[in-house]
Amino acid sequence: MIEPTVGLLRGAGLLSDEPDEWYREWVRWTLASGLTPEQVVDVARDEGITAATFAPLAGSTVWRGPDKRPYVRIDDARRARELARLTELLNGGRPSRTDARRDRNRWSYTGLFGLNRGDAGVAVKRGALVATPEGTMMAVAGSRALRTVPNPVDWFASRGGTTWGEIYLVNGSFDDPADVLRTTVESGRRPPGSGAPSLARLLRHERVHSEQWARYGYTRFIWEYVIRHDPRKPCEHPLEREAGLADGGYRC
Template sequence: MTDATVGLLRDAGLLAGEPDELYREWVRWTLAAGHAPADVVEVARAENVTATTFAPLAGRTVWRGPDRRPYVRIDDARRARELARLTELLNGGRPSRTDPRRDRNRWSYSGMLGLNRGDAGTTVKRGALVATPEGTLMAVAGRRALRTLPNPVDWFAARGGTTWGEMYLVNGSFDDPAEILRTTVESGRKPPGSGAPSLARLLRHERVHSEQWARYGYARFIWEYVIRHNPNKPCEHPLEREAGLEDGGYRC
């Protein structure tokens, strides 16, 4: 079906020349998302997919889950948003529809409370960062990564971790954060400390939290999550219930 869909894309004038493997992979995952071949043509048109769309991913480290879904390692935080968007698209997602969330959470990528160049964030020195199929980020801190002065991430990072805008930060620090990410992705199992049934379900849960950050905004989300409701009672917490208690590993 991939070859037939590529033919339709070429006939529609959306593909010139021979597509590379990443383009063909995009076709496969878009079909797997439930789209008919003719629908993939409309997705390509809406998302402006061309033969060169995935060129920024060439040569980058790609880790794959048990289902072979690609996760792209980010070695320069200045490109985190671009690579997260491309990873979502490659996995059959529709990043044009989730861009408003990234716009609202743009502080996740830059500025005092966002990502630093070459590492995974203001509290994650010498950390590792990966773009996920949900179009969000997952980060692991390096050893002795947390700075002296606390910030809200430190205050309510608990259990397996917490989502901070667009970034899910695994709780704790590790000698080899990239290896923690790699083994988590390739096994498909929950990251250290998490009670989630699987990585895929955890990321689905955390993506809803990213949507909540975007909906409420920075200060309002913290108010809703930490002050208005008790974060120590997740089974009664409306934001956790909305995100899916079982996906997050909460047993109520």
């Protein structure tokens, strides 16, 4: 159905140049999301997709899960938001509908701990960062500076990992954080320390937490999660229940 859909896109005036493989892959995953070819045309129109949309992915490191879905490594924190959007789009998502969340969580990209490059800047400098099909990011901390002092990225992760804004932080410090990300993505299994049934379900769970960060704001989310409710009792925690206890690996 890919080539017939490309023909429809061309006939609708939405595709004038020859599409590259990224464009065809976008068609593939958008069809796989359950849309008809005609609906794919509507998505292209709404999202402003052209033959050049995925050009920024050229030269990027791409890891693929067992289902061949692409995850794009982020080496430059200045491009974190752009690559997160493109990865969501490439996987059949609708980033125009999730941009409001990214706007509310903009400190993940600019400000706070990473200063003008946001928390993404800390993750890139002190570990490894990848954009996920959910339109969020996943980070792994690098090695410890001192044996008794965790990597700065790991300061903000606990237990099975922790989401801060747009970034899910895998718990622990690792000598080769990029390899930990790669093997996690390619295996499709939960990352180190997590009890989730699979990476895909974990990322779905953590994406809901990103939505909660956006809904409550930085200070209010921390108050709701840590002070108003007891994080040591996840099965009773309303924010964990909303995110999906089974997806997060909680056995209640």
